[in-house]
Amino acid sequence: MPLWDYHTPGIPDELFERIEEVPITKEDIRALAICKLRLKEGNSAIDIGCGSGSITVELCLQTMGNVYAIDFDKKAVELTKKNLQKFGVKAEEVIQAKAQDALPRLPKVDAIMVGGTWGDTKQLIELAIGKLKNGGRIVIDTILIETMYQALTAVNELELNEIDITQVTISKARKVTTGTMMLARNPVMIISATKA
Amino acid sequence: MPLWDYHTPGIPDELFERIEEVPITKEDIRALAICKLRLKEGNSAIDIGCGSGSITVELCLQTMGNVYAIDFDKKAVELTKKNLQKFGVKAEEVIQAKAQDALPRLPKVDAIMVGGTWGDTKQLIELAIGKLKNGGRIVIDTILIETMYQALTAVNELELNEIDITQVTISKARKVTTGTMMLARNPVMIISATKA
Numbered sequence: 440m441p442l443w444d445y446h447t448p449g450i451p452d453e454l455f456e457r458i459e460e461v462p463i464t465k466e467d468i469r470a471l472a473i474c475k476l477r478l479k480e481g482n483s484a485i486d487i488g489c490g491s492g493s494i495t496v497e498l499c500l501q502t503m504g505n506v507y508a509i510d511f512d513k514k515a516v517e518l519t520k521k522n523l524q525k526f527g528v529k530a531e532e533v534i535q536a537k538a539q540d541a542l543p544r545l546p547k548v549d550a551i552m553v554g555g556t557w558g559d560t561k562q563l564i565e566l567a568i569g570k571l572k573n574g575g576r577i578v579i580d581t582i583l584i585e586t587m588y589q590a591l592t593a594v595n596e597l598e599l600n601e602i603d604i605t606q607v608t609i610s611k612a613r614k615v616t617t618g619t620m621m622l623a624r625n626p627v628m629i630i631s632a633t634k635a
Numbered sequence: 636m637p638l639w640d641y642h643t644p645g646i647p648d649e650l651f652e653r654i655e656e657v658p659i660t661k662e663d664i665r666a667l668a669i670c671k672l673r674l675k676e677g678n679s680a681i682d683i684g685c686g687s688g689s690i691t692v693e694l695c696l697q698t699m700g701n702v703y704a705i706d707f708d709k710k711a712v713e714l715t716k717k718n719l720q721k722f723g724v725k726a727e728e729v730i731q732a733k734a735q736d737a738l739p740r741l742p743k744v745d746a747i748m749v750g751g752t753w754g755d756t757k758q759l760i761e762l763a764i765g766k767l768k769n770g771g772r773i774v775i776d777t778i779l780i781e782t783m784y785q786a787l788t789a790v791n792e793l794e795l796n797e798i799d800i801t802q803v804t805i806s807k808a809r810k811v812t813t814g815t816m817m818l819a820r821n822p823v824m825i826i827s828a829t830k831a
Binding site for chain 2: 448591
């Protein structure tokens with residue numbers, strides 16, 4: 440039986456292989472980001488900054504289409520491959536490179552997830568949008584004010600449609616001896632838009 | 636073409652028919668709640684306090700199974716029916732009643748969404764869990780401290796598995812003349828669990 444045979448996204452974090460040095464997009468933010476990509480069966484997608492590969496796995500499960508994952512970090516690429524195998528899905532390619540270097544040779548796709556950026560964020564987002572088919576969706580997750588600003592600037596300048604900017608702050612319950620307390624996580628900004 | 640033909644949940648709020656007196660579970664909270672139900676094709680579900688029917692519609696789209704919607708308010712029942720029609724899906728029944736009165740005659744289901752409660756919340760949740768199949772999921776959305784407390788008490792006492800308590804605070808961007816500001820929404824608590 441496959442590890443996740445549900446129709447809905449939002450795989451619990453603990454089902455993924457993890458290592459300390461490689462970040463993971465946590466369950467709730469990941470579920471929201473995947474939903475904002477508005478995926479269909481057969482869609483193709485690129486996951487930029489795939490980290491642990493949790494988004495890559497969800498993209499594969501939701502689309503059953505061609506999914507490309509990119510990360511600069513060798514450990515992230517290895518971990519993504521391990522997680523794809525764990526969930527019994529296959530990405531078209533898991534590429535160890537800077538996104539700026541890998542994107543030009545990839546085909547146009549229906550959905551692009553930007554989970555991590557380095558170097559010139561605005562330029563990267565412009566490059567990514569260039570790889571989107573018309574009507575395709577881009578989702579940018581960020582915790583950095585600088586990325587937020589540059590992503591917003593790029594999205595506004597390129598005159599995308601259905602722009603949605605959502606800040607999400609999650610708290611999770613923890614049992615303590617005297618009751619149940621809520622532990623706060625950091626706010627995450629999710630920027631999403633449709634290419635005209 | 637159907638109004639929403641994506642594999643992923645999270646239909647934009649503006650696609651639903653709405654009236655002022657009937658509440659809607661907004662897009663981001665709705666997407667998260669639906670994901671936490673961990674739905675499969677063919678699943679059956681009950682939507683308690685269906686309001687505008689936005690959750691009912693998503694339940695139908697994700698499961699293509701038997702979905703029951705309940706609301707005490709006649710306007711909510713009418714609006715839910717209107718929205719089901721708008722999205723080209725059919726619920727098994729849309730019931731105008733107190734959940735406590737309607738639940739006993741319904742069959743056991745795979746997923747129960749509690750979006751609104753009235754009367755004795757703890758008793759209602761116990762009744763709802765009685766209508767869950769083993770391995771089924773319950774998700775309780777609430778903005779009231781009293782509901783939160785009673786739901787937590789019920790969930791703990793009934794010894795459910797995989798209990799997750801997530802508080803979500805969403806802010807949305809609004810363009811103002813000088814830039815982009817974030818408008819805060821109220822925190823929502825999403826309690827989810829699996830019946831052993």
